[in-house]
Amino acid sequence: MQTLTRLFAGIIALLSFDTQWAEAQSLPGTNLTATARVRVVTMSQDTTIVSYSLLSDVGSLERLVSFKIKLTMTPTMIVVPSPDSVWVIRKLFSGITGASWVALAGIGAGDSTPTLTLKAIGLPGIATAWYHGDSLPVVDEDDSVAVANAPSLDPYADLSKIIQTVGVDTFPTSRTMLNIYNHLWVVTTGACNLGWITAASSWCNFLKGYSHASSISVLGYSAILDSARTYGGGSVINDAAYFMLRANTDYMLHTLVDTSWITLTYVCGNKFRIRSSLYASPHLVYDVTPSSDTTGVTAAGSTSDSIGYTDTFFTASTSGTVHLYYNYPSSPFATVANGAISC
Amino acid sequence: MRWSNGAGSALLCGVVLCAVVGVVGCWTDPDLVNNRPVTAPTPGGNILCSADCVIIDNATPLAATGGAKDSVSALLRLAEFQVSGHAGDQIALAINANGELSGADASAALVIDVDGTSEEYPLKTLPASIDVFSFATAQSVGVKYSVRRGTLRRPAADVRLIQQVTGGSVTHASTPWHRAALATRARLCSGGSCGDSSVCEITAATGTCGSVDWAVTPFYTPSTWSAEEFQSDSGTSASRLIAITFSKPIQAANILIEDPTFVGNTATAYDSSGAFAFSDFAYSDSAGVNHPDSASFSGSINMLVLNPAHSDYVAYDVVITLKPRIVISFDTASTPMNNGIPLLLPKEFARADIKPTYSGAAWPDSMQFRIRIDSAGHPLSNRTIGLVVIPVDSGGSGSDGSYGHHHFGVSGGPAKPRGTVPATVSTGDSIGTFTYRSSQYSAPETIRATYLSADTALARLAVGVDGLHRVDSSSTILWIGPTIAHPTADSHYATDSMETMLSTLASSFAAAHHGKPLPLNDMSLPWGGRFDYDTAKLWSGGHVEHRAGRSADIRTKAGAPGALTYMEKNWVFDFWNDSLHGCVHPEPAPQEHWHLQQSKELGITCKL
Numbered sequence: 035m036q037t038l039t040r041l042f043a044g045i046i047a048l049l050s051f052d053t054q055w056a057e058a059q060s061l062p063g064t065n066l067t068a069t070a071r072v073r074v075v076t077m078s079q080d081t082t083i084v085s086y087s088l089l090s091d092v093g094s095l096e097r098l099v100s101f102k103i104k105l106t107m108t109p110t111m112i113v114v115p116s117p118d119s120v121w122v123i124r125k126l127f128s129g130i131t132g133a134s135w136v137a138l139a140g141i142g143a144g145d146s147t148p149t150l151t152l153k154a155i156g157l158p159g160i161a162t163a164w165y166h167g168d169s170l171p172v173v174d175e176d177d178s179v180a181v182a183n184a185p186s187l188d189p190y191a192d193l194s195k196i197i198q199t200v201g202v203d204t205f206p207t208s209r210t211m212l213n214i215y216n217h218l219w220v221v222t223t224g225a226c227n228l229g230w231i232t233a234a235s236s237w238c239n240f241l242k243g244y245s246h247a248s249s250i251s252v253l254g255y256s257a258i259l260d261s262a263r264t265y266g267g268g269s270v271i272n273d274a275a276y277f278m279l280r281a282n283t284d285y286m287l288h289t290l291v292d293t294s295w296i297t298l299t300y301v302c303g304n305k306f307r308i309r310s311s312l313y314a315s316p317h318l319v320y321d322v323t324p325s326s327d328t329t330g331v332t333a334a335g336s337t338s339d340s341i342g343y344t345d346t347f348f349t350a351s352t353s354g355t356v357h358l359y360y361n362y363p364s365s366p367f368a369t370v371a372n373g374a375i376s377c
Numbered sequence: 378m379r380w381s382n383g384a385g386s387a388l389l390c391g392v393v394l395c396a397v398v399g400v401v402g403c404w405t406d407p408d409l410v411n412n413r414p415v416t417a418p419t420p421g422g423n424i425l426c427s428a429d430c431v432i433i434d435n436a437t438p439l440a441a442t443g444g445a446k447d448s449v450s451a452l453l454r455l456a457e458f459q460v461s462g463h464a465g466d467q468i469a470l471a472i473n474a475n476g477e478l479s480g481a482d483a484s485a486a487l488v489i490d491v492d493g494t495s496e497e498y499p500l501k502t503l504p505a506s507i508d509v510f511s512f513a514t515a516q517s518v519g520v521k522y523s524v525r526r527g528t529l530r531r532p533a534a535d536v537r538l539i540q541q542v543t544g545g546s547v548t549h550a551s552t553p554w555h556r557a558a559l560a561t562r563a564r565l566c567s568g569g570s571c572g573d574s575s576v577c578e579i580t581a582a583t584g585t586c587g588s589v590d591w592a593v594t595p596f597y598t599p600s601t602w603s604a605e606e607f608q609s610d611s612g613t614s615a616s617r618l619i620a621i622t623f624s625k626p627i628q629a630a631n632i633l634i635e636d637p638t639f640v641g642n643t644a645t646a647y648d649s650s651g652a653f654a655f656s657d658f659a660y661s662d663s664a665g666v667n668h669p670d671s672a673s674f675s676g677s678i679n680m681l682v683l684n685p686a687h688s689d690y691v692a693y694d695v696v697i698t699l700k701p702r703i704v705i706s707f708d709t710a711s712t713p714m715n716n717g718i719p720l721l722l723p724k725e726f727a728r729a730d731i732k733p734t735y736s737g738a739a740w741p742d743s744m745q746f747r748i749r750i751d752s753a754g755h756p757l758s759n760r761t762i763g764l765v766v767i768p769v770d771s772g773g774s775g776s777d778g779s780y781g782h783h784h785f786g787v788s789g790g791p792a793k794p795r796g797t798v799p800a801t802v803s804t805g806d807s808i809g810t811f812t813y814r815s816s817q818y819s820a821p822e823t824i825r826a827t828y829l830s831a832d833t834a835l836a837r838l839a840v841g842v843d844g845l846h847r848v849d850s851s852s853t854i855l856w857i858g859p860t861i862a863h864p865t866a867d868s869h870y871a872t873d874s875m876e877t878m879l880s881t882l883a884s885s886f887a888a889a890h891h892g893k894p895l896p897l898n899d900m901s902l903p904w905g906g907r908f909d910y911d912t913a914k915l916w917s918g919g920h921v922e923h924r925a926g927r928s929a930d931i932r933t934k935a936g937a938p939g940a941l942t943y944m945e946k947n948w949v950f951d952f953w954n955d956s957l958h959g960c961v962h963p964e965p966a967p968q969e970h971w972h973l974q975q976s977k978e979l980g981i982t983c984k985l
Contacts, residue, residue, distance in 0.1 A: 099947050122948060127955035136951045138944040168947065172963050175928075175972050176911075181921045189954055 062169035063193035066094030066143070070101070070165070070199045073149055075158045075277035077285050081110065082158050082202045085151040088165060090141050096167025097140030100194075101147070103163040105132040105154055106204045113151040128190070132161075132201075140168050154202040157217055157285065158278040160224045161201020166194035198228055200278045211250065211292040211312070218255070218282045219245040230275035237262045237270050241279070251339040252313050256283045287313040287335075291360055296333060298358045298368035302377035304350040306370060308333045308358070311343045319362035322354040322372075328362065426547055432456040432470075432522055432538040433554045452488055452523035453665040455538065456552045459519050462512035462545025468520060470507040473537040478503055487538075490521040497525065512545060523665075553667050575628075575699035575752065578605050579621065587699050588832075590624035599692055602635060608692040609685070616685035621695065626677040628830070629698040634658045634683075634691050636667045641686030646674035652682075660686065677830065701752040703762060703826045703834035711736075712744055719744060719838040721796075721815045723906035726924055733842055733925060740843075743814040746836060749804055750828055756807035760828055764798045764811060767823040767835075780819045780841060781867035781902030782909075786916045793916050796822050796840065815840040817924075818916070819906030841904025845870040845926040848900060853883040855894040855939050857932050862912055863902065870901045872926040875975040878957045879929055885952060886945070895949075896939035898930035898970060899923055927975040934969050946971065 073085040090098045112123040112133045124134035133152040141147055171187060174180045187193055203221075206213035222245045225231050226238035241262070244255035259279055262271045271279075295311040296318075308318070308331065315335040321328040329351075334344040350356055353374070357366035432455050460468055470489065481500035488497050491510050498507060510518055522538065577586030582596035595609045595617060602608075609617040621630075632644050642658040656672035674681070677700075685691050713720045713735045724742040726732050733740045750757040769777045777793075786792050794816035802811040813824060819841035826834040848869045850856040856865040871879060883895040901923050902908055909919035922928045931949065932940045941949060953959040953973055960974040 100951065120944065122951055124951070124955055127951075128958055134951075134955060136947060138947045140943070140947065168943075170950070170961060170963050172965050173972075175922055175962075175964055176918070176920055178921045189960075 061187065061192055062171045063096070063166035063189070064195050065169065066096045066098055066165075066167040066195075067091035068094070068098050068101075068141075068165050068195070070163060070197055070274075071146075072200045072274040072277050075200055075281045077158070077281050077289065079289060080155050080205065081153055082156055082281065083151065083153050084158065084200050084202065085149050086199065087146050087149050088141070089146040090143050092144040094143040094167070096169050097142055098137065098145075098147070098165060099140050099168045100134065100136045101150060101163065101165045102127060102130070102134040102190075102194075103132045103152070103161050103199065103201050104130055105156075105161060105202055107131065107154055107156060107202065109133050109152045109154040109202075111151075111153040113149075115148040115150060130190075152202075156202040156204050157214070157221075158281045159201055159203030159217070159221055160198055160228070160278070163197050163199045163201070164190050164194035165197070200274050209290065209292065211286070211290065211295055214282075214286055214290055214292075215245065215250055215252070218279070218286070221278060221282060225271075225275035225279065228275075231262065231271045232269065237265075252283060252286045253337075253339045256287065259283060290314055291316040293360050293367040296358075296368065298356065298370045300356075300370050300373045300375075301347065302373070302375040304353055304372065305377065306348055306350065306356055308346040308348070309343050310334065310346070311336055316360060319359045320348065320350070320356050321359075322350045322352050322356055324354055325352045327351055426540075426550055426552075428542055429471075430456070430458060430540040430542070430547060430550055430552065432540060432552055434537050452525055454663075454667070455522040455524060455554055456540070456550070457519065457521045458540060458547055458551075459517060459549035460510075460542055460545050461515075461517040461548050462542070463515045464512055466512040466542070466544030467508070468510040468512075468518075468545065469541045469543070470509050470522070471537075471539040471541055472503050472505055472507065473539075474503060475536075477536055484525065486525040488521075488523040488525055490519075490523070492518050495521075500524070509540070517548065553669055575702065575754065577697055577699075579607065579695040579697065580605055586627075586697060587702070588625070589627055589697075589699055591621060591697070593619060593621050595619060602692050602694075606633075606635060606692045606694045608690075613690045615688045616691050618685070619683040619693070621681040621683070623679055623697075625832075626679050626700065627697050628678070628700040629673065629675045630678055630681055631696045631698075632656075632672045632674075632681070632683065633669055633694040634671070635669050635693070637661065637670060637686065637689065637691050638664055638666075639686040639689045641684075642670075642689060642691055643684045644672045644674075645682045645684070646676060646678050647680040647682070648677045649679055660689075699832075701750050701757065701828070701831040703828055703831055704749050704751050705824070705826060705834050705836040706747045707744060707836075713740060713843070715839055715843055720843055721813075721838060721840050722842065723817050723819050723840050723924060724815050725817050725907075733844075742840075743812055744838075745810055745812050746824070747808050747810055748802055748826060748834075749808045750831060756804065758804055758806050760804045761801050762804065762809065763801055763827045765800075765825050765827075766795045766798055766813070767825050768793055768795045769821050769823065777820050780821070780904045780906070781863055781870075782818070782820070783864060783867070784862035784912075784915050787913060790914070791916050793820070794818055795820070796824075798824055802826075813838070817907040818909075819902060819904035839904070841906060842901070842925050845872060845901060845903060845905060846876050847871075847903070848876050848879050848897065848929075851883070851894070852892070853887040853894050854879070855896045857896050857898040857939065858910070858930075860910065860912060862915060863899075863908070863910055867903055868899050868901075868908070868910075869897065870903050870905070870926055871929065872975070875900075875927050875929070878953075878959060878975055879973075882949070882952055882957060885956075886949065889948060890945060893945075894939070896932035896937075896941065898932055900929045901926040922972070922974070929973045930964075931971040931973060933963065933971050941971070 068088045068090045071087045071089060073087055076083050088098060088101050108125050108131050112125060114123050115121045115135065120137065120139045122136040122138065125131065127134045135150050137147065173184050203217065206217065219242065222241045226242065231238050231241070240258045241255065244251050244258055259276065263276050291312060291314055297309045299307045299309065301307050310333040313335045315332055318331050318333050319328055320331060331346065331348050333346050336342060336344050353372045355369060355371045358368040359366050478500045483499060483501065485500045486497040487500060487503060488495050489507065489509055509520060575587055579591060579593060583590065583592045593607065597608050597610050599606065599608050609619050626648065630646065634642055637658045637660040640660055642660060644656045645652050646654040653676055654674045658670040658672065659668055661668040683693055707719065721744060722733060722740040722742040735741070748762060750760050750762070796813050796815045798813050799811050802809040822838050822840055824836040848854065848871050856869060858868060859865045879897065886895045887893055899908060899910055899920065905924050905926055907919055908923040909915050909917065911918040933946055934940050950961050953961055960976040962972050964970055964972055
């Protein structure tokens with residue numbers, strides 16, 4: 035509180051309350067440095083979960099009060115840190131959607147916030163975030179000169195520190211392998227540009243090359259990413275970049291189902307073949323008309339970038355036209371008639 | 378005081394009165410319209426006619442023959458002429474009675490006297506024409522027309538007697554009953570039909586002329602005279618004193634007395650100090666002879682007293698002229714109004730971008746008035762009217778109390794600021810214009826316009842911000858900052874949307890802080906404007922903002938009762954800024970507090 039009072043008393047050079055302080059300081063709310071640590075980024079189906087903690091630098095002159103992330107969607111959940119009586123969370127702030135945590139008691143210099151977690155539907159991406167301290171510009175409202183000369187200051191643009199951190203990007207309109215892969219390239223490039231990945235000429239080029247849509251090589255990208263993570267004792271890529279890229283990669287490896295990458299072919303008798311170029315192994319359902327039988331089948335994912343596909347065979351219990359479903363009983367994405375060829 | 382003859386009477390009268398009674402600002406405007414006759418008759422005649430001379434053109438004089446206490450058995454003189462002619466010239470009398478005289482008593486007769494030789498003609502058998510005199514030689518003869526009194530049913534109004542002279546010439550005429558020669562009534566009005574005219578004829582016991590009400594006591598409308606005249610009682614017995622009172626002073630009065638026979642008929646004019654002008658009327662001293670007379674008063678007349686001579690029967694015709702009026706008007710279509718009063722914005726808002734708007738434009742803090750001087754319905758040109766804004770500074774006990782300022786200025790300090798107008802304005806060709814500019818303070822304002830003795834005109838307007846509502850103290854709002862000069866009940870006004878924001882803030886704050894109320898200090902006064910909260914600088918210092926119901930102070934001073942704690946301040950900032958889109962800035966010691974603005978809500982740049 036004492037610090038707050040001192041800051042109130044002399045924070046703006048314009049108003050010349052205390053030039054000694056004013057010369058030494060920036061605008062109120064920005065006289066602190068905090069490191070936004072990304073603790074974990076994971077995906078559960080189509081939901082991204084990001085956890086952070088902010089460490090206020092020991093040299094901070096203001097107590098850290100708020101941390102806000104701008105998202106293009108409303109989060110499905112913001113976890114209130116403990117104790118909840120001293121935290122305020124908000125999904126909409128000043129007309130901005132995202133996640134806001136306000137530490138009512140403030141976070142002192144050298145201290146860290148508890149874990150701040152949000153969930154939102156989308157892919158891990160790079161987002162704008164703000165944090166600010168506990169100081170506000172002081173102006174004597176009874177002083178007409180001071181009021182007339184008071185500058186227009188935006189609480190976000192002027193009175194906060196702006197950073198980039200991991201956020202959540204909206205899914206592409208169509209969740210195709212190409213579109214998701216392009217997002218990987220975008221966030222990879224973004225991480226490189228932000229310096230989250232050092233040695234840009236080598237690791238960044240590797241990763242950007244592997245993530246380029248001209249050669250979809252998720253397994254290769256994943257291996258390079260892990261190599262970068264371990265190379266040099268973990269100094270090549272920071273947590274934010276690694277967790278964000280890892281989650282995007284894992285989504286493609288384990289979750290993404292682009293049915294255009296799956297084909298159904300009649301073999302002989304009642305035997306059919308599912309050929310999948312996906313990395314994930316989705317659980318599919320087929321039925322045979324005119325019978326009412328429905329049967330589940332797992333389409334094995336590709337285990338190699340170079341081979342590019344994996345075949346899965348099944349034999350229908352009856353002869354008829356086979357329909358293949360991903361989200362049964364929605365419309366089948368593949369339909370093949372029984373060719374009545376003896377095996 | 379008698380008619381002197383001619384148009385200068387009113388002016389002369391006014392000048393004399395001013396000189397005698399010392400009436401400050403006595404009306405001396407030469408354009409003052411005086412509607413009384415400038416050709417009023419006097420006994421002995423001053424109305425010349427040539428071939429045809431109207432003697433009577435209505436039934437009044439004949440009806441007057443019905444008898445009167447002061448004229449029993451006397452002849453009623455209708456007219457006198459001196460006619461010169463030569464041999465062969467003729468004098469005749471044309472009679473147009475339409476048989477209305479057939480009901481006259483047998484003794485009632487028209488008497489025609491030519492140079493002392495008279496002949497009588499019974500009224501009930503009057504012919505259409507009578508040959509009065511034929512000139513045998515060149516000579517001048519005196520002709521008198523009279524009526525012998527008798528019982529007579531009131532005849533119709535179109536009884537006409539006209540002397541017709543053929544060849545000769547009328548060298549002298551006296552036609553006291555010929556009323557057409559009297560008042561030029563075209564400009565007159567009566568009672569409530571006066572409209573904007575400022576000249577009226579007294580025609581009833583009570584009535585209204587413009588903004589003036591009159592009362593006549595006693596009052597009786599006689600059948601004997603024309604409808605514009607009155608007397609004290611019915612019949613023609615001795616009259617009593619009549620008092621005419623006015624609800625506010627009039628400029629002038631013209632009094633015509635009918636049938637004054639004896640000495641002692643008087644009229645007296647009163648102003649606020651008492652009787653200031655007196656007139657005794659001429660009299661005929663001959664029963665049955667009507668010598669109507671007039672008196673005219675100018676000044677600031679509150680009352681007229683018409684006192685008849687002892688035992689005399691008289692009737693009166695009174696015309697009053699109101700004081701010139703100063704008329705102030707404005708364009709109502711483009712003027713914001715509040716309960717019929719123009720409402721202007723206090724000027725010099727701290728921020729132009731938070732000025733209220735009216736019809737899509739910035740609410741005006743000035744307005745233009747039109748002003749003219751109306752004299753009997755006519756505008757006076759090139760007159761200089763004095764203007765002043767009357768300060769309303771009753772310390773809050775008067776009409777300015779509702780504006781939230783319960784104080785005078787600091788001793789030795791400035792007086793309450795008021796709006797400004799030019800010291801004078803000219804009426805130009807007919808209508809002048811001037812501009813009023815408001816002060817920074819909300820207040821009722823009155824513009825006073827003065828011009829010589831004309832009625833003072835007042836234009837009232839209000840200065841303030843319309844539509845502010847009080848944010849009441851409640852379980853979630855703790856009023857802070859009571860002062861005698863600006864009680865808390867008057868210092869917590871806001872716009873509707875600001876009120877909603879504060880109520881939401883307060884209820885949410887209480888819910889999040891175990892019911893603690895929000896310590897809410899100064900907001901805006903009931904009508905906005907500069908909030909001079911500093912008791913050492915009343916009418917001079919105070920808040921720069923807080924003028925439009927879009928600012929509020931929150932107590933944050935450490936140790937002060939109810940002040941926000943550190944955590945509460947962080948909560949309020951987050952809620953006000955991020956949830957309600959408002960702006961916050963702290964204010965410095967020693968009275969540190971938080972200043973909340975309703976800015977982003979209005980699409981306005983959030984300043985400090």
